[in-house]
Amino acid sequence: MAVLLNENSRVLIQGFGGAGQREAANSLAFGTKVVCGVTPGRGGQIMNDVPVLNTVREGVEQYEANVSLIFVPAPFAADAIIEAADAGIPTAICITEGIPTLDMIKVKSYLQKSTTKLIGPNCPGVISVAERARAGIMPVDVYTPGNVGVISRSGTLVYESVDQLTRLGIGQSSSVGVGGDPIIGTSQQEALALFEQDTETAAVVLIGEIGGTAEQEAAEYIKEMSKPVVSFIAGATAPPGRRMGHAGAIIAGKAGTATAKQTALRNAGATVVESPSRIGETMLEVLQSEGLT
Numbered sequence: 425m426a427v428l429l430n431e432n433s434r435v436l437i438q439g440f441g442g443a444g445q446r447e448a449a450n451s452l453a454f455g456t457k458v459v460c461g462v463t464p465g466r467g468g469q470i471m472n473d474v475p476v477l478n479t480v481r482e483g484v485e486q487y488e489a490n491v492s493l494i495f496v497p498a499p500f501a502a503d504a505i506i507e508a509a510d511a512g513i514p515t516a517i518c519i520t521e522g523i524p525t526l527d528m529i530k531v532k533s534y535l536q537k538s539t540t541k542l543i544g545p546n547c548p549g550v551i552s553v554a555e556r557a558r559a560g561i562m563p564v565d566v567y568t569p570g571n572v573g574v575i576s577r578s579g580t581l582v583y584e585s586v587d588q589l590t591r592l593g594i595g596q597s598s599s600v601g602v603g604g605d606p607i608i609g610t611s612q613q614e615a616l617a618l619f620e621q622d623t624e625t626a627a628v629v630l631i632g633e634i635g636g637t638a639e640q641e642a643a644e645y646i647k648e649m650s651k652p653v654v655s656f657i658a659g660a661t662a663p664p665g666r667r668m669g670h671a672g673a674i675i676a677g678k679a680g681t682a683t684a685k686q687t688a689l690r691n692a693g694a695t696v697v698e699s700p701s702r703i704g705e706t707m708l709e710v711l712q713s714e715g716l717t
Contacts, residue, residue, distance in 0.1 A: 426552030427598045427618040428515055433557045436483040437461045438504045439495035445472050447561055454564045455556030459487035480511040493559040494518040502527035509540040517559050518544035528607040542609025548579035548601035570595015573619035575612055576631035577604045581700060585629055588704025597625040612642040620649050626716045627652045629707060632685055634659035639685040643692035652714055653694040654707045657682045
């Protein structure tokens with residue numbers, strides 16, 4: 425089992441330019457079924473052995489695509505997400521950063537009327553390791569199959585934490601980059617619920633950061649989880665009012681501080697580490713204490 429992606433995932437890439445073609449090649453080499461690219465006006469071409477179409481709907485009808493990976497530039501990315509939803513794509517994963525907040529408000533509202541689950545934007549994507557299913561930009565060489573799920577607002581930190589786990593002999597079931605923008609599709613809480621329901625996931629790493637209240641909302645769900653969670657909150661030294669990294673990483677009130685998030689997670693029963701260098705070893709300790717290794 426896995427979350428969001430599996431061996432039956434058929435990936436369509438919207439915005440089949442340089443980045444889209446590069447990641448198509450990486451995913452194909454990993455074993456993922458990348459069935460087509462979509463670039464309006466380029467339909468009928470073959471790029472790097474991948475057929476190019478004009479619309480997402482054509483990808484669904486001709487190639488049974490059920491996942492869309494979006495590299496469309498920020499000014500047009502909202503329309504690309506909506507096109508994926510209109511075509512009935514179950515899972516859309518948007519890598520694009522810099523999408524205007526107003527555009528994402530409209531997308532969020534539109535998706536409430538659809539069956540499409542959005543991951544991102546401004547995220548590294550999703551990978552289900554044993555299923556050889558990858559839709560994103562993550563380096564595959566740090567991953568190894570196993571039973572720990574990973575959720576992160578940060579791409580860089582998800583790669584670092586996964587590398588630590590792998591070096592300690594701890595494999596991963598799936599890794600989900602939820603994105604670092606103020607308005608995203610799937611929340612940390614919703615991602616936790618996916619892993620809680622996944623029979624192949626025994627524990628979860630949750631990487632959050634300053635800004636907003638998503639981690640506190642996740643903490644409320646952790647109280648009800650049957651699986652242990654190890655968490656790290658990035659941005660503890662950030663001064664209030666200054667954005668650090670992601671557009672959503674700005675402390676606009678006491679709830680957005682690292683301390684507030686750490687406290688909420690600890691109170692919920694999560695094991696909180698204060699240094700990213702200890703994510704892997706702490707998860708190993710938790711797995712051993714729970715008899716899960």
